[in-house]
Every structure is written in C-alpha cells, then in structure tokens.
Amino acid sequence: MLKLLRLIRPYRVSIAVILVLAFLQSLSSLYLPTLMADIVDEGIVKGDTDYIVRIGGIMLLVTIGGMICAIIKSFFSARVSIGFGKIIRGRVFEHVENFSLNEFDTFGTASLITRTTNDTTQVQQVITLILSMLVTAPMMAIGGIILALQQDRVLVWVLVAAMPIVFVVFLLIIRRAVPLYQVMQVKLDALNLVLDEDMTGVRVIRAFDRNAHEHRRFDSANLDLTDTAITVNRIVAFLMPAMMLTLNLTSVAILWFGSIRVDRGDMQIGSLIAFLQYSVLILFSMLMVAVLFVMIPRAEASAKRINEVLAVSPEITDPVAPLPSGTEHGQIEFQNVTFSYPGAEEPAISNITFRTGPGEVTAIIGGTGSGKSTLVNLIPRFYDVDSGRVLVDGRDVREMTQEELRAKIGFVPQQARLFTGSVAANIRYGKGNASLDEVRHAAEIAQATDFIEAMGDGFEATISQGGVNVSGGQKQRLSIARALVRKPEIYVFDDSFSALDFATDARLRAALRGETGDATVLIVAQRVGTVMNADRIIVLDEGRIAGIGTHRELLESSQVYQEIISSQLSLEEIA
Ligand code: ADP
Ligand code: MG
8 A cells, every 4th residue: 555655645735734734633632621620620619700711712712723623624635535546546547558458358347447446445535534543543642641641640540451452352353354355355346247247248148038147146246245245344343332332431430430539639520520531532542543454454455456457567568769760651561470368278370471561452361260350469569479570661560669550550450349429539539630521531431421421410420338329330330430531551450341231341342442542451351252352362270371372373272262262152253
C-alpha cells in the first residue's frame, strides 16, 4: 500500500490542512473535560453562578470551534480520498492500455475490472479513515493519559488494567478476519467473471436453453461470496460490542474506585468527572485504531492486487531509440518468422518468409486454426515474434514506435468491433479529423451507404453497445470503412468479407481495388473467389507455408490449394 500512497502527492496541501484541523479538533476535545472539572469544583460546589456562566461560555466556544474544524476536515478528507481513488483508477487504466494481448489474457477482463473499481474503493476507504485518525487518535490517547494523570494518579491504574484486555480481544478478532478479506476479493473476481460471461453470452444461453444452468452457476458464485462475507462480518461485528463492553466496565470501575477516593477526600468530584471523560477518550481512540487495523489489511489485500497490475511491465514497449523513418512506404517483409502463444506446445506459425510492397495484393488462405489471424496480428505488433523478423518499410517493427507503425496500417480485425456512438463517429475512429465527405466516401467503398441511409438518422444513427443493432455483415462493412478512411499505406483485412453475401463481396472488392491502388493489401480469406485475383497467394497449413504464388501457379503446384479449391468450386469454374 505504501507504493500506492505515493500517488497521493498532488493532495499534499489538502492533507496538511486536514492534519492541522485534526490537531485543533483534538485540542478542543482534550480541553473540555478540564473546563468541566473547573465548573463542578469551582462553580457548582461553591455555588458561583457567574463562574459557571463564564466557563460554560468558554466550553460552548471550544465545542463550536472543534465542530467547525471537524466539518472542514471531513470536507477535505472526502476530496482527498475521492481524488486518490480517481488517480489510482486512472493509473491502472493507463497501464492496462499498454498491455499486450498476452497480458490481458493473464489477468482476465473480469479481474481487471474488479481491480480498477472495487479494489480501488477499498484502498480509498481506508485512506479516508487513516486521514481522519492519523493525528486525532494518538493525540487523544497520549494527551488523554497525560491529562488524566493530572487529575488523579491512582485511578490511572484502572486504565492500565483495561488496555491489555482491549488488545487481546482485538488481536483475536483480527487474526481470524484478515485472511478472509483476501479470500473475499478472489471470490468477487469469480462472481464478476460469471456475470460478464452471462451478460455477453445471453444469446447463446437462451438459444441453448441454459438459463437454469447459468442461474445455478451465478447462484453458486454469489453464495460463495456471500458466505465468506457473512463469516467475516460476523467476526468483525463482534469487535464493536466487545470494545464497548470493555469501555463500559472500565467506566464502572473508575466510578467505583473514584467514588471511594472522593469519599475519603483524596479527589474532587470535578476531577472524577474529568477523569471519566478522559478515559472514554483514550479507550475510544484505541477503538478507532482497532477499526483501522481491521481495514488496513483488507485494503492491503486490494492494494496488492492493484500493484500486481501496475507491476507488469508491458512486454511490447517502444524502443528507446527508434530507427529514423526511411523513404520506403508500404513494404512488408517476414523473415523466417516463428511465433507461439504463451503456454502453447506448438508454434502457431513457423518459418514464415515472404515480402510484399505497394500496389500488391497478398492473399492468405488456409483452414481454420492454420494461423492466418496470428500471421497478420504480427504486422501491427500485437505480439512479438519468437524468432525471425517482421519488417515494415525496411525496419523491424520492434525498432519503431507503436504509434508510427500503427499509423501506417488500416487494420480490419476478424472480430468486427464497434463502439457506442454514431455511425460517423465509428468510422472516424480510423481518422479523428475526417470530414463528412471522407466518411461518406469510405462508407461508399465499403458498400455501407445503403444500410446506413436506411437507419433513419443516416450517419448520425446510433450504434448501441457492442453494435447489437447492426448485423454481422453490416458490422464488417463499418469496420472496413473505418480502415479505409485512414488512407493507410497498408491494409489488412482479416476474414473481413466472411459475413457478406457473394454479390456484396464482389462489389466491395471491385470498389476496393480502385481505392487501395498503390497501397499494400493483405487479405485473409476463406473463399477462393476472394483470393483468386491476388498478386500472391500464401497457403497456410498448420502454421507453415504450404505454397506461395499466383492462383494459376498454385493450381499446378500446391496440393493443399487444390484441395481447398475443389471443395469450393466445380472444375469447370476454375478453368
Ligand atoms: P486462423 O485465423 O487461421 O483461423 P488463428 O491464427 O486464429 O487461426 O489461430 C492459430 C492457432 O493459434 C490456433 O491453433 C489457435 O488455437 C491458436 N490461438 C489463436 N489465438 C490464440 C490465443 N490468443 N492464445 C492461445 N492460442 C491461440
Ligand atoms: Mg482467423
């Protein structure tokens, strides 16, 4: 947690103000019992009304002063702790944004969300508590003891006897509760995972009538969390009454022994009253510290989870000294590239070598799982290769900044993903300052104009969360338009035509040819019709190149290609 505390630095002035106010507030609380003793001993016992009114007035002022300090203090505390939460969330989000896809997979989305929200709140809460007690509790405890000693030296032994009891009760409770708090966060992760899967997979669940099953799964995760929470709260709930009991028993003991001393004339009544109030202050501040000790380990568990995220140094980072950009544009070269996913036994692709340049269309074809997506994902450096090199414009992708590299590429991923917002905003995702004409033109090429205009508000129509109000093919066309509007040097289409009907597919490719004329184009596809006219076709089979060449060349030479073809076309059509 200390590591995270460094992030609070922007609020150091507010914290200083809080500490000063806490100091003043504690002073007022410590001063009141002494005044009270004076009123009783000098005023009431001697019947001096003027004195009572005068000291009473001072007491009132001191109380009001303490109250004002407390109010301003809580205002600043709220600001600091909420601001601190904001800083942590921002930090985590910023850090996670730089994660490579592998690192996302290690934590899982559900856990990353819990860590950014719930865990941050835990830390934030304990900071509020610490801020409100940092000065108050020790001052009340130590000041209380000194002032109590001034009132009476003998009665202090009652307090000395009470303190070990407080400590023991408290230790017993903490020892059992703290480990459970850590378990609770893990169970919260599990619950969020089920929730996330159930929400996003609702169609599949309904289609396969698995509602009851998912319901049970959610219930069990929910119950699991609830059980732990109940256990831990039961233990902690014991803390308050136990402490109060000790506190009240101590008060009784003080009154008991105190009244004996008053009776003997060793002590004045006012002193006894003041002493009683000091002992309440002392024990109460110990109680506050006890609560803090329950909260700190809990927040510590959360802080650890947040730090785990922050401690990951993203494996894909920009080079310290990027190579200067050359004169080449749109060159892509794979040199004997091998790549495997973490934990996989076999490389997803191995020994891939080819090169392509501006004006050329390279198609990649192969069965599902043959490594097509993996291959194209290496071009924008979503992953780093195990061996070999990926060169873009003559430079290794690891030797240029990700920003420079990705600015060159218009990438249409296999999973079309849209964001909440208007159609135009989604297309402008490719180029923030694109004019409406550019947006329209991109949509036109992507064959998206018809359905966009049918959407009522046209380009201002809203795409709902996850793009559920457009079909799969429409989503694909919008994400193609998004890549087109950038006018990049390199286009990568990863199976981007799969949800289009044959006619739309053909029209789109014809329009594309005019648009992508002098750019470098990589098309991953399943259909022979889509790849037939490419300048170069790469046939992938289990991560290896099974053939490379034009349609005609491959027809002669590659058996894998022939098999793909014959599964799709009758022989006459090919000839
Ligand atoms: P294609 O696009 O040709 O259908 P992919 O490139 O998506 O194939 O996948 C190639 C192989 O890599 C598959 O065997 C798949 O199981 C594996 N794979 C793909 N993505 C991941 C991932 N994120 N983590 C681990 N393995 C993966
Ligand atoms: Mg794929």
